[in-house]
Amino acid sequence: MPILRAFAVISLAAYVSAQSLSSTCTSALTSVALNPDAAACLSPSSLIPIATGGANQSIIPPINNWLTAVCGAPACSNATIAAVVTNITTGCATDLAATGFTSDLTPTITTLVEQYYPTVRQVVCLKDGSTNCITETLTNIEAVVGTLSLTNILAIVANPPSTIPTNITCSNCIKAAYTIIAKNIPSVVSDAAPALQSQCGASFTDGTTPSGISESATDAALASTSSKAAAAGSVAMLSQGLVTGLAASGLVLVSTLFTLLA
Numbered sequence: 001m002p003i004l005r006a007f008a009v010i011s012l013a014a015y016v017s018a019q020s021l022s023s024t025c026t027s028a029l030t031s032v033a034l035n036p037d038a039a040a041c042l043s044p045s046s047l048i049p050i051a052t053g054g055a056n057q058s059i060i061p062p063i064n065n066w067l068t069a070v071c072g073a074p075a076c077s078n079a080t081i082a083a084v085v086t087n088i089t090t091g092c093a094t095d096l097a098a099t100g101f102t103s104d105l106t107p108t109i110t111t112l113v114e115q116y117y118p119t120v121r122q123v124v125c126l127k128d129g130s131t132n133c134i135t136e137t138l139t140n141i142e143a144v145v146g147t148l149s150l151t152n153i154l155a156i157v158a159n160p161p162s163t164i165p166t167n168i169t170c171s172n173c174i175k176a177a178y179t180i181i182a183k184n185i186p187s188v189v190s191d192a193a194p195a196l197q198s199q200c201g202a203s204f205t206d207g208t209t210p211s212g213i214s215e216s217a218t219d220a221a222l223a224s225t226s227s228k229a230a231a232a233g234s235v236a237m238l239s240q241g242l243v244t245g246l247a248a249s250g251l252v253l254v255s256t257l258f259t260l261l262a
């Protein structure tokens, strides 16, 4: 799963470097957060508590609040996605250079993000009953590995538990996520099916959505930019919260998938 592997590496790099972003990168992230269109569909200010909450606090409550905000908001338009990608790849070019990024990749990255964004949004907005599936999965993982605080996450990723119980890795939520990804972007999961079937049973890859699972992503297109951008006073915390929060939660989920597919 090369895309997941790349994502894990980038998440780890982002997590480690979140404290030491260049000033042009920080201001690019700030301009994204203050842009009304981007703020309306990405709700970056919901992640500020990750940066302000203290390194020993679980990241799950702020992640859950962010998911509630993002899934209830209209999707980003392609124009907004393109502006966000351009601002970040321009402002953070030196920060991204370590991942092999060069500026001529920006159009390719923009197209990839535009293509994958609807699927990612569909997956992160899945619900099991009234609980968001990411929240449920992170809560289940937390019960096994201990508090998912910023201090603990790196230790956990460096020294992962040898097994995550299959009632977590083979849950209805993960099956529903697999079903969506296999339908929309088959290449991402094409080589995962045999491992998943041996771990979770043949029915895991039957292409059905388990009962009790629903999609909560709002379908409405962004009509106007009436919602407020992040309050200027908290902007200083914003880029750190944004990068740290997304990187940390991505890291947890991706390392769980690796455990599953190992």
Ligand SMILES: *[C@@H]1O[C@H](CO)[C@@H](O)[C@H](O)[C@H]1NC(C)=O
Residues within 6 Å of the ligand: 031, 032, 033, 034, 035, 037, 038, 080, 083, 084, 087
């Ligand atoms: C991109 O950056 C420009 C210049 O700082 C800013 O005016 C604009 O709102 C930003 N747009 C997005 C979507 O981030």
Ligand SMILES: *[C@@H]1O[C@H](CO)[C@@H](O)[C@H](O)[C@H]1NC(C)=O
Residues within 6 Å of the ligand: 054, 055, 056, 151
């Ligand atoms: C986090 O917990 C560790 C170990 O219990 C403690 O030494 C440290 O001071 C705590 N840090 C914060 C920010 O509360």
Ligand SMILES: *[C@@H]1O[C@H](CO)[C@@H](O)[C@H](O)[C@H]1NC(C)=O
Residues within 6 Å of the ligand: 078, 111, 114, 115
């Ligand atoms: C957004 O861009 C992607 C890739 O460039 C394209 O496949 C998709 O149809 C576009 N979506 C809309 C709503 O225009």
Ligand SMILES: *[C@@H]1O[C@H](CO)[C@@H](O)[C@H](O)[C@H]1NC(C)=O
Residues within 6 Å of the ligand: 140, 165, 167, 168
């Ligand atoms: C998974 O199974 C274990 C052992 O039966 C149980 O203690 C735990 O609560 C279960 N976890 C979930 C998320 O169902």
